[in-house]
Amino acid sequence: MTRFDSIRPYYDSEVNEALKSSLHHPMMKAIMEFTFPEVEEEVWKEQLSKINSIREFQVTCVYQSLQRILERSSEGLTTSGFEKLAPNTSYLYISNHRDIILDTSLLNVALYDHGLVMTASAIGDNLVQKDFLLKLSKLNRNFLVQRGLSPRELLQSSKLMSEYIYHLLAEENRSVWIAQREGRTKDGNDATHPGVLKMLGMASDEKRGMDFFKKLKIVPVSISYEYDPTDALKMPQLLAHSKDEVYIKEKNEDFITLMSGIIGQKKGIHIHIGDVLDSEYEKIIAETDNNNKQVQALAQVIDDSILQSYKLWPTNFIAYDILYKTDRFTHLYDEKERQIFERRLEMRIDVDNDTMREGFLAMYANPVVNKLKYTNDL
Structure with missing residues (x-):
């Protein structure tokens, strides 16, 4: 098994030591305060120091962090x-x-x-x-x-x-x-x-x-x-x-x-x-x-x-219609959704740069282009 040591994750027998060595790292503190804002630092440190398997760490910590990320973003x-x-x-x-x-x-x-x-x-x-x-x-x-x-x-x-x-x-x-x-x-x-x-x-x-x-x-x-x-x-x-x-x-x-x-x-x-x-x-x-x-x-x-x-999301259809100058998919989004997308486009890139504008739009439009190769019934 040692031939995989350079690439493998931890064995369960290594998890506890790895967690204990990370307890005081500022990024671990940031992660735990983001995930469990109501829990005192001493409490989560004690709980982490008792974890002995990857599954336990994933279920008690990672899963909860991802739920918080989904809620926030x-x-x-x-x-x-x-x-x-x-x-x-x-x-x-x-x-x-x-x-x-x-x-x-x-x-x-x-x-x-x-x-x-x-x-x-x-x-x-x-x-x-x-x-x-x-x-x-x-x-x-x-x-x-x-x-x-x-x-x-x-x-x-x-x-x-x-x-x-x-x-x-x-x-x-x-x-x-x-x-x-x-x-x-x-x-x-x-x-x-x-x-x-x-x-x-x-x-x-x-x-x-x-x-x-x-x-x-x-x-x-x-x-x-x-x-x-x-x-x-x-x-x-x-x-x-x-x-x-x-x-x-x-x-x-x-x-x-x-x-x-x-x-x-x-x-x-x-x-x-x-x-x-x-x-x-x-x-x-x-x-x-x-x-x-x-x-x-x-x-x-x-x-x-x-x-x-x-x-496909409204953003994909909006980008397709803007990029190809059509109104083909206007029935799949409303005017407010289009305005929000156009505002995002203006705020995030230089819209006067044609290469950048087309690249940004294509990023969202290409999934529509690809799906149209299989069906016109979108």
Whole structure:
């Protein structure tokens, strides 16, 4: 088991010591005062020092923090499709990725509420450079995706992660969450990167790759936010890409984005669970015996599920109508909602910059564009 030590979360036997060493950290104090404002510091410190498992920490602390975040920054979380999942069963959730922390955290809230196995979740090691954040992520059952590696190191790291994910699913009966691509979607176009699937397949000893994927019990997940609290923060990177420039992050940019996503206003949030992939594999095998084409076909199956089930909000329809200068979806929002969205646009970006304006609008409009590929009945 020591081969996973560089990426794994804490074992339960390590939780108590990690919590005790974090009791006096100012960020732990801020988290606990935000979550339990009516509880005295000595009381929550004593309660934390008695916790001995990740599940206990998640249920007594993390879950409560997320409820407070939902109260303060949204109109609540809605869900659909969770009835398809069986209790005491591990699944590999592959989802679109909009928010660094909340995508996976809110999925776990919904899994807990439905009495289902919660996930171990992938997180980039660039996001947990600070010692406290690394401890907190390991306490919340995150495992590390190593970034900034050479090609040779990347190959070794990918194989290790693949083996760890399969170990969790097959040996520990632990569900796993992983994003469909590296990094968050910046332009609203959710697409599964075949490289993610190739990484997952590295642990396979099956003659047919699709037989291995079937064992993973893959579940496509779509998560949508009515307002993306980090929408304006994504603009500099989109601008750089529009000029074919390499985008270099500012110092602490990841942390600022992380915090903005957590506390910023989101309004509506919805998570949809797609069907567990099953019969799709035989269809893919029947169509081609080329491994690369099979992986691409599987990525398309996941995309089809995510894009079709993505919940659209008034903000998406408003952005579409503004961007494409139509009134096609005016029946799906009212004038007040449009005014609020236009005001947000004016306040958060330079609307005289056409690239920035179009990028901001496209971020919200593209989910509509993508859904129209499947149906005109919106």
